Amino acid sequence: MHRYISLATLLLIFLVAGSAAAEPYFSPERTEPVENIRTTTLLTGLEHPWAMAWLPDGGLLITERTGRVRLLKEGELSTIPGAPEPLVYGQGGLLDIALHPDFEENRLVYFTLSTGTESANHTALARARYDGKRFVDAEVLFTASPAKSGGQHFGSRMAWLPDKTLVLSVGDGGNPPQRVDGMLAREQAQNPASHQGKLLHLKDDGSPAEPPAFAAQSAAPGLYTMGHRNIQGMAYDSLRGTLWVSEHAARTGDEINRIEPGRNYGWPKASWSKEYTLPMDVADHHSLPGMVDPVVVWKWRFAPSGLLVYTGDAFPSLKGNLIAGGLRSETIRFIELDGNGTVLGDRNLNMGHRVRDIRQGPDGLIYVLTDEDDGRLIRLEPR
Template structure:
C-alpha cells in the first residue's frame, strides 16, 4: 500500500509492515493548513510503466495551488519525477485544495480542484469561491487530463475561447471523495458544503453543479449563501447532508457507495438500484474510533 502523509511524506506498507523510511524523490511540498501531500493514484498500466501520480500543494502562503506530479516508483524512491499539471490561478491561504483523483476507463485522469476558500478570502476583488463559476479558472472544478498531463481533444469546452480546455465539470466547492462505479460507468463525488449542505453528486462532463449560486449551505457566520437550492441549468445533488457529515473518502463496493464522514465519525452506506439511482442510505457507526477526540475537522 502507498500512504500519503500531509506534511509531505509518502510511505509504503509491504506485507502489513510499514517501511520506516519514507519514499525518496518527492518535490518540495507546501504543508499549510489543509494543504500538503494529498491524494495518490497508480497508473492503470503500472505493471508496465511503474508510474504513480500524486496531488500536492506547492508555492507560498500568498500564492499556492494544487499540482499533479508523477514519477516511476523504483523500490523505495521516485525517479523521473515531473509536474504534469498546475492549477491556476494561484490563491492565498491554506483552504480548499480538493485534489482527489480517479482514472476513467479510457486511461484519462480526473482531478478535483477546490474553490480556494471561505469568505473573506478574495481573488481579483471578489470572493474566491465565485471562481467555481468561472470556466477560465481551475478553481472549483474537476479537470480531465491525459496520462502525460496533456488535454484530451474531446473535453467538453475544448475550443471554447472563454473556457480552460482542461475543465470537465464546474460549480464545485471542495470535493474530498471521488470514485468510479465501473459496473455502471458512473463517476461519483462527495463534496463539503459550508454550514450543512454536504453533497453526493453523480458527475458528468460538461455539467454545472451550482456552487455557490445554488446550494443548501449556510454561511459559517449565519444566513443563506444563496436563495436558490435548485436551477434548471445546474445539476441537483443526489444526497444533501444537513447537518454536515464532513465527507472524506468515497469507495464503490458491491454496486453501492461507501462515504466517510469526519464529523459524523461514521461510514455512510449508500444503496443504489440497477440504474445507479440512490434508493437508501444509512450510517454505519464506528464505535470508539476516535476516543478522546472532539469529532471536528
C-alpha cells in the same frame, strides 16, 4: 375535430413543463446501523494520512499530508524517499495517490499536492517512477490557476477513467472573506476561465484531454465540470459506467454528485448549504435551471472525504453501493443504489475517528484512513 386545448390540458402541460427536478435524497443524521461488520486497526501513528494505493506485489502506499509516503508490506512500515515536495500549509500538503493504469509496465505513480507559497499557491498534479526502493524523476505535470492565498480548499482527489485519462478535483479557493483575482474565492467556481471549483479532465502527461467538455474559447484548459466547492471524494463506478464525487459544502449541505461532462453543479448559486458566520443560506436557490442537482444531501454536518463504489465479494450485500467517509461526523455511510444509481436508503457505521479515505483492497475488504496526528489504518471485515 376540436382545434383548441382545454383549460385542464393547458394546466397539466404547464405543471409538467414547470415542475422542478426530483429532490435529492436527504441522508438522515440518525439511521439504521450497518450490520455484520467489524473493524480491525492495522496501523497507528500515521501523521495525517490522506490517501492509499496498492502495489501489484501487495504493498500498500499511504500518503501523509506532511509530505511522506509510507509503505506497508508484510506487516512492516517504511518510508519511501523521492516523492514530490509539497507546500504543507493549512489543508494543503501531499494529498492523493494513484498508480497509472499501466503501472506494471511503466512504474508511474501519480500524486496531487499543494505547491507554491502561503500567499500564492495551487493544486498540482505530479508523477514519479517507483523503482522498488524510491521514487525517481518526480515532476509536476499540471498546476491549477490562478494562484490563491491561504490554506483552504485544495480539493485534490483524482480518478482514472477507462480510456486511461484522469479526472482531478480543484477546490474553490476558500471561505469568505478569501478573495482570488478580486472576487470572492467561492465565485471562482462559476468562472469558466478559472480552474478553481472545478473538475478537470487530463491526459496522463497532464495536458488537457480531448475533446474539451466546454468548447468556449474562454474556458480554462481541461475544464470538465464546474460549480463545485471542495471535492474530497471521487470514485469511478465500473458497474454503471459513471463517476461519483462527494464534496464539502459550508455549514451543512454536503453533497454527492453524479458527474456528467460539461455540466454546472451549482455552487455557490444553488446549494443547500448555510453560512458559517451568519444565520442564512449561502444561496438564494436550492436548484436552478441549467444546473445539476445533487443525488445525496446531508443537511447536518457530515464533512465527506473518501468515496468508494464497492464491487468486491467479501460483503455481497454491499455490492454496487456507495460508501462515503465523514470527517466531522466520524462515521461511514453505506448508501444503497439500484442498478440505475437511484438512492434507496443508507446505513451508518460509527468509527469514532475522522475518516479521510476509503478504498477497496485486492482482498475485497474495505480499508479506511483516519485524519489525525495519530492517524490509523483500519480494515472493515465481515463479522
